[in-house]
Amino acid sequence: MNTSTNSGADHRLICTVDVVLLTLRDAQLQVLLIKREREPFAGALALPGGYVHASVDQDCADAARRVLRDKAGLPSPYLEQLASFSGPARDPRGWSVSVAYVALVAAPQAPQPGQHWLPVDELPQLPFDHGRIVATAVDRVRNKSQYSSLPVHLCAEPFTLPQLHGIYEALLGEPINAVSFRRKMDELGMLEPVPGAKLAQGPHRPAQLYRLRDEFRRTLSLAGRGLNA
Amino acid sequence: MNTSTNSGADHRLICTVDVVLLTLRDAQLQVLLIKREREPFAGALALPGGYVHASVDQDCADAARRVLRDKAGLPSPYLEQLASFSGPARDPRGWSVSVAYVALVAAPQAPQPGQHWLPVDELPQLPFDHGRIVATAVDRVRNKSQYSSLPVHLCAEPFTLPQLHGIYEALLGEPINAVSFRRKMDELGMLEPVPGAKLAQGPHRPAQLYRLRDEFRRTLSLAGRGLNA
DNA sequence: CCAATAGTGTCTGTTAGACAGTATTCC
DNA sequence: GGAATACTGTCTAACAGACACTATTGG
Incomplete structure (x- = not known):
């Protein structure tokens, strides 16, 4: 396979960010889920996320902040890169990479329409591999809580x-x-x-x-x- | 901007993996660098890396293993996802995302032509943002060594x-x-x-x-x- | 037996947990 | 003064580090 200076379509992949926004309500760790407006999985509850836009984002963290602002109506909470998730099957649109972030906020305002806070230990099946992403995020947060601020x-x-x-x-x-x-x-x-x-x-x-x-x-x-x- | 079910070129980005392969030689942590054969930065020493190929890789970890096999001639060492690095300027070919991995090996065979082991504390300037990636990897490894196997x-x-x-x-x-x-x-x-x-x-x-x-x-x-x- | 490194027993200092005591508020 | 929670002083138990001791090899 010739991969010289080619930067054409074969080497360009679907690239998204997903944000696991966590908070503590009723002494439970809860995650923000958004009702999807578009296919795939329109109508399902999923993590706030979206395409990375090369034209507007300085990097993936920037894309995550944009997603939080647009979909969760939040300023800039604590934000940390979690991990990337990739593969041919996780998104029905094709082979994709998602860079996932964890965000933490203190006071969850009353959720706006389409926003839902759900306890991380009682989640329904989530679309894409969002169940796995949330589980990874919760592990990370609980683990880091043992020895950090x-x-x-x-x-x-x-x-x-x-x-x-x-x-x-x-x-x-x-x-x-x-x-x-x-x-x-x-x-x-x-x-x-x-x-x-x-x-x-x-x-x-x-x-x-x-x-x-x-x-x-x-x-x-x-x-x-x-x-x- | 219409982002409905569009998965066309606007949403497809350059997506690569880079591997920070570390070993211990002469009681020093050393990293494997490869002389680049192609532009950009042809001739420079850089981390082994390459495009993620949707047609052959099951996920980015798979791509990292393929890179290690092809460029370092290694079977399957310990491999762990490090972080993703992204932005408009890190790669002259355009806005890109690189999923970086750390790999550890024990006995570094004699390096083959084009392969160089260099102490992580005495690296020259590296192309792309590879200097930062190596620094992140070294931090991670030293930190994890404090409390893990x-x-x-x-x-x-x-x-x-x-x-x-x-x-x-x-x-x-x-x-x-x-x-x-x-x-x-x-x-x-x-x-x-x-x-x-x-x-x-x-x-x-x-x-x-x-x-x-x-x-x-x-x-x-x-x-x-x-x-x- | 000596030198050298592998491995253990035990003492000591440090740090976390228990528990009781003091502090400050509203009633 | 009583009840409740905030905070502190101090004892105890668990654990890491120091050090001396034993073990096993080649010369």
Whole structure:
């Protein structure tokens, strides 16, 4: 096969991005699914996604942000490349490559028409290989939650340590020692107390509010030895 | 822009795979580079890579294995997807997506003509964004070596624990406590002693030879709390 | 027996978890 | 003052690192 400087049709493939947008609602990890308007699988619930447009996107992450903006109406949440999925059968339109991203958001506004938040552990069959993509994303997020600051992106700022503690527990599905948790968050050094700001949640001592230090808005902080859940 | 069921040229992009094949030589992590025969960058040293061929590849990993077979003359080493790199400028032929893989091999045969092993810390400028891809791969491998069995794939079987110990130290660039190392390898449970097989390296006690348990040939074993280098 | 490396037993320091105690709020 | 939750001090248990010891080979 001659592959010299040919960049014609044989070497050009269907290329898409898919975004697994996750949030925490009712102490459950939930994923945003969109009702597809077009074939294939018109009418089915699927991940927000779309073609990569060479004319408008600077790279695939840019395409993912565009998809999030257009289909989920979101500004720029935490976004991380997950993996690429490819093959002849995953898309009925033909051999395709999808670069998948994970995005995390804190406060899921009321979903707009056609948007559905579903718990990741109770998903129906999804079109394409979206079931597998979601499973990979959930694995990645749960795994990274064991030793990094990733879950802060599921928490609206400012937040209290007990709130963040609850988020880690919901993600990892098991109780985390509260003393160790505070020690670790302290070591990670990513949080700063909002001076004077406390959150009163009821007839008891209010909790200190914290925010992410700017250095950690786009970077994760990694714990040396995990949170040892 | 109409994106209905159109799968025509606008939505088809240049799609390639690149493989970062790493090995350990002279206690240094080295990467395989190939002298490019074709434009662009003909004559330059670059990662082995090529177009994804929808007609022959089952997925991008398959394309990566084909590239390794054809350009590096290798059977099937440890192969793991790294990340995808995309954009209008990384390839002079146009907007492109490259799905990059990391591969690890043990014994680098004498390189064939056009193949060059170079230490990852002393690379020249590489064409495309291959410098960045190699850097990402090296980060990934060094990072995963801290808490997983990944480095066993850099070691020819059967091997002794002191040999494997040396490989971990070379990767992490710092000494690892030998007692802890043995304890960890034991906990990981991925090695089995080859009955009766010892390796005599000189005028001293020979070391027990080990091999990877079959369950771990394609899967990694993860340590709970890292190797604490 | 000596030198050299392989492998083990055991002590010690560090770190995570348990638990109890103090702090602060609303009633 | 009581109830509830936020936070802290301190003991304990688990684990990694240090070090000394034994094991096994060639000379």
